[in-house]
Amino acid sequence: MSGSTTDSVGRVGERSGRGGLARLPSVERVLTAPAAAPLIDTYGRTRVLEAIRQTLTAWRDAAVLTHASSLDEVPDEVPDEAAVASMAKTWLEKESASRLRPVFNLTGTVLHTNLGRALLPEAAVRELVEAMTQAVNLEFNLSTGKRGDRDDVVAELLCELTGAQAATVVNNNAAAVLLMLSGLAARKDVVVSRGELVEIGGSFRIPDIMRSAGARLREVGTTNRTHRSDYEAAIDSRTALLMKVHCSNYAISGFTKAVELPELSALAHSHGLPAVVDLGSGTLADLAQWGLPHEPTVREAIEAGADLVTFSGDKLLGGPQAGLIVGRGDLVAKLKKHPLKRALRAGKLTLAALEAVLRLYRAPEFLPEKLTTLRLLTRPVSAIQTCAERVAPAFRLAAGEVFAVTVEPMQSQIGSGALPVDRLPSYGLVVRRAGGKRGGRALMLLEERLRSWPRPVIGRIADDALRLDLRCLEAADEAAFVRQCVEMT
Structure with a gap:
């Protein structure tokens, strides 16, 4: 049968043998077709040209592959200009989409490293937009008209909130520890308890940082017990400092002993050495006042005699990714002059967001309302349960009859690297195979489908069920979640 027909999507069908491939419209014909005009207006001629080429090549390859083992002539039908433009549009949309996509964090971990950790409060977002869209006095002193210091954006606030003499900021806490060790202990010994040689995450360990900084690790004590005498015996002419690492991402219980910071600081100072502390996910306020587990504050460390304290900006602090160093003025000044400081320094966006977050700490009574991280951590269980009951019907339809969806109590986690052993009562949706069947591959496929939304x-997935903890699903996200469930039903 010969002749041609055009179907509803603009594909032209003909039967004329292998010459069908030659009937594909040329790149130029598609590019000048009316259907390509809006694509060019949106993406530009260069990008549309590439999309058309990729589309035509992919279609040819697929057609040849499909008929490679067949005696039939190929292809029976070829796309016209409009169909190619439509396929090119799909390619352009996919290629132009951001690799960073908003997701619903229903893992139960509030400060989830893989999902970006702390969510910034509105005040920080406003400051970020202003810093991104306008020139700012990042390193310009408006009083003198001369070059300024970018740390001045937040240094005064940090000193006010921690009691430190000086402060500096780098791009994350690992960088802060690296700079501190490079600046104060290169080719010298750093004394640390064996029980504090933690792995920060992603196989990034304290001993590795020391090695990279050119410092020599001098570990003392045992995994579970370290005494003052262990530190004292290790101090000699090669010792640069005594270091304490707060074990925020694991806990040892039972027959244990550690030298507390006041005692360690006194020992260091008696030998003319600095005592430094890596608090990791350091906080500026006592979390216990809001019913959360107590975590040592930066001010407590300074008051206990620490000469330098390093901590993160995007964990319990609730701000942007940053590494903060506060403490003695002379030591901070030395670090600011180190060549690594320029390589590790924070940019204007980090400093703008960090300043806005730090200002919130001046009025701690408003923190549970204005600081997103604290608001999520202190969210009432009753509110989470009510949220779960509201969204359950929509999700039940989206999941399908194969699954049973129930509202059940859960235990949230503050963070995988911040207080991971502490749990917060929560509520969420539990998805199991209907009829008491084993979930197995069906649950894995559902979890994969949800990731493709x-x-x-x-x-x-845990205990043969898919668990969606709704602690982080606040009002605005709840409405969006329900809408998406309805759309995906």
């Missing part, structure tokens, strides 16, 4: 849903 326009706004991916990230939960966790």
Whole structure:
């Protein structure tokens, strides 16, 4: 049968043998077709040209592959200009989409490293937008008209909130520890308890940082017990400092002994050495006042005699990714002159967001309302349960009849690297195979399907069930979650 027909999507069908491939419209014909005009207006001629080429090549390859083992002539039908433009549009949309996509964090971990850790409060977002869209006095002193110091944006606030003499900022806490050790202990010994040689995450360990900084690790004591005498015996002419690492990402219980910071600081100072502390996910306020587990504050460390304290900006502090160093003025000044400081320094966006977050700490009574991280951590269980009951019907339909969806109590986690052993009572959706069947591959496929949604849903599979903890699903996100469930039903 010969002749041609055009179907509803603009594909032209003909039967004329292998010459069909030659009937594909040329790149130029598609590019000048009316269907390509809006694509050029949106993406530009260069990008549309590449999309058309990629589309035509992919179609040819697929057609040849499909018929490679067949005696039939190929292809029976070829796309016209409009169909190619439509396929090119799909390619352009996919290629132009951001690799960073908003997701629903229903893992139960509030400060989730893989999902970006702390969510910035509105005040920080406003400051970020202003810093991104306008020139700012990042390193310009408006009083003198001369070059300024970018640390001045936040140094005064940090000193006010911690009681430190001086402060500096780098791009994360690992960088802060690296700079501190490079600046104060290169080719010298750093004395640390064996029980504090933690792995920060991603196989990044304190001993590795020391090695990279050119410092020599002198570990003392045992995994579970370290005494003052262990530190004292290790101090000699090669010792640069005594270091204490707060074990925020694990805990040892039972027959244990550690030298507390006041005693360690006194020992260091008696030998003319600095005592430094890596608090990791350091906080500026006592979390216990809001019913959360107590975590040592930076001010407590300074008051206990620490000469320098390093901590993160994007964990319990609730700000942007940053590494903060506060403490003695002379030591901070030395670090600021080190060549690594320029390589590790924070940019204007980090400093703008950090300043806005730090200002919130001046009025701690408003923190549970204005600081997103603290608001999520202190969210009432009753509110989370009510949220779960509201969204359950929509999700039940989206999941399908194969699954049973129930609202059940859960235990949230503050953070995988910040107080991971502490749990917060929560509520969420538990998805199991209907009829009491084993979940197995069906649950894995559902979890994969949820990750493919326009706004991916990230939960966790445990105990033969998919668990969606709703602690982080606040009002605005709840409405969006329900809408998406309805759309994906």
